[in-house]
Amino acid sequence: MNATLLDTLITPVVMLHDDLTLAYVNPEAMALCTQPYEAATPFFEVFPFSKQNADLAALLLRLSHALLEAQCSDILGCCLAGKKGRYTLRVTRLAPSMGLMVQIVVPQQAGAQRVSYFNISPVAMMWTDSHDIIQAVNPAFEAMFGYAQADLLGRTPAFLRDGLDEQTTLEAMWKAVVDEGHWKGEVHHRRQDGEVLTTQLSLSAISHDHCATTYLSFFTDISHHFEQIKQLKARAYQDYLTELPNRFALDDTIYELILTQSYFYLIFIDLGYFKQINDNYGHLVGDRLLHAVGQRLHQLDRAFVCRYGGDEFIVLLPISAQPSDVDTAFSSPFLIDGQAISVIAHKGVAQYPRDGYTSEALIRYADKSMYKMKSSGFRS
Template sequence: MNGSEKNGENCLLYESILNCEGAPAEKVKRALQIISSVFSHAVEGIVVTDPEGTIKLVNPAFTVITGYEPEEAVGENPRILKSDRQPAEFYRKFWESLKTEGKWEGEIWNRRKNGEVYPEWLSCTAVYDENGNVTDYISVFNDLSEVRFKDAQIEMQSNYDQLTGLSSRSVFYGRVRDELSRLKQTGGRLAILVLDINRFKIINDSLGHPAGDAVLQEVGKRLAGHLGSREKISRIGGDDFHILLSDVKTVEEVEKIVEYGKYAPLGARGVGATAGSGYWYEDYAQHGFEHYFTVSNRETMLLPQCETAECLDNIEEIVKVEGIDGIFVGPFDLSTALGKPGDFNDPVVKDAIAHVQKVCKSAGKFSF
């Protein structure tokens, strides 16, 4: 493409108003007024530089977005906006595209005068004279900060529990699947801990939902504080919390976390809540997970809790129900079903759990 062809592209912007050459003075004046108005009132930032990259002109939106006044920017290089988020290779390709194609467009991270780094969509175009030499570069950019903020809000609402900030059910079990895939290659141990707040309905009914919400938030806060992350903790629903523990070495490690999240004081009101717990712990290298752990496309880990002795009597039938991947029972359930204290060491409770595990294993289901 020669210089006149390249320059012809630039003329297309206002060719309907100005024929680029030989236009009447009044028509030229009117065209310049229109261009000036667009330049001044555009919500996009506009920067004009010389071929060496020195800033010659900026519009008001440039100041709004970057914080630099015209007198601070003119005479400077656009490097004053550089955020250091992009590697040198990024800028090499940027200039290569400008020199060979006369344009570049894409997302870039820049820095405002106040130091804030922000994303923008940048379109940069070369302007040529009749001999094909670059006379100017015109850059137009949009601030994407608000768009990214809204995207983050949508992602937060989709992937995290709004009350506790913990992972959603789908995100949590996606991480479980990832861990299982990893352990196929590396071996190791994994545990899934389940916490259920005892008599949570009584707290809600007697003290109100704000008190119940405070208990849920406190449990989530305590667990996240102990584990150092909210990413592997999920409030599955109601007062049920599931925790993914990777690379655990002993059952005792799991039980420590059980104890830590078990008591949730409710501030100055002096109300406390206790959490019942159960966990699934397996050594992949010894046994393998796949036989015990599957995820249904219809219902991810439907975990019915045994609250009557009849539930235990019918466990063989329950595990056959289509869509149920596993059975969740623990001392806090069995204390109701068997009339026994919620204690893992109680012989009756231990026998009941062993029975459930045996039935689930024979049915190809997992059990907590």
């Protein structure tokens, strides 16, 4: 078994099948082993614990039958051959026919709170049987997904993915678990309230020759991480000054239009005498003017508006519109800090596919067209 989360614990943890043979031993527990072992080796052969006037094997077997799922009980005052001090064996029943979790509490931790890692783990955990039917979940799982354990027992985790297209991911997951015993990746799940969570799922198989395979899953909610990425991506595609899309967003939009539209216009706009506006009114007014220009252009029907850089804007229009529609944005002065500022706009027009087949070709054509009109004294 490759249970990566349990491997990181500083607490020795051993997973046992119902016949008290080993299913999994984490690295901290391996340090206490007295001999090499393989899966299905009896627990007390590898961990020769003893307790005065007690048959530990019989006691552990009785606990395996007496404990209810997710319940735990301590066996105090255990000695380990070759080691000093007394240990506590904290035994947790995972679910019927699912085996036991044994935490070995070392002497210096003898006063530790008497609860099972399964119950106090901040990581959501789920046990399923050989048919992937849920046998137990821990409180962290209940908190993450909003379900009580009683609502989950006897169901498969598939209902947590209702309406979510995860088939390709799940096929890859089960192939890896069958081939390698373990898989880790991103899977979407739905909470009881309908909210979709992006989770990092770690799934491990526990099996040996004479017992059916069972599965241990760890879930980590990474939805906030994806929300942060979404916000960063939005910022990366937005001009900070005008709040319009920037040239990265422009490239994506042109590419999409090329794939989906037969024709469209690309209009390159340059604001005339903008340097003089900055000199006369100050750069703060100039910045606010750029924002106001962007907002007026943004109000054009069916227009995609981008601040290309400096005082340059690019507008994409459907072929059913007219390039002259952009002139309305400059037909009246802009009121900035009480100042009425008239703006002259020079524009150049390119039409797809007549004037180019790529974003670079269309922008280059419209830019040259704009400079020809600018040099000839044309104004919008």
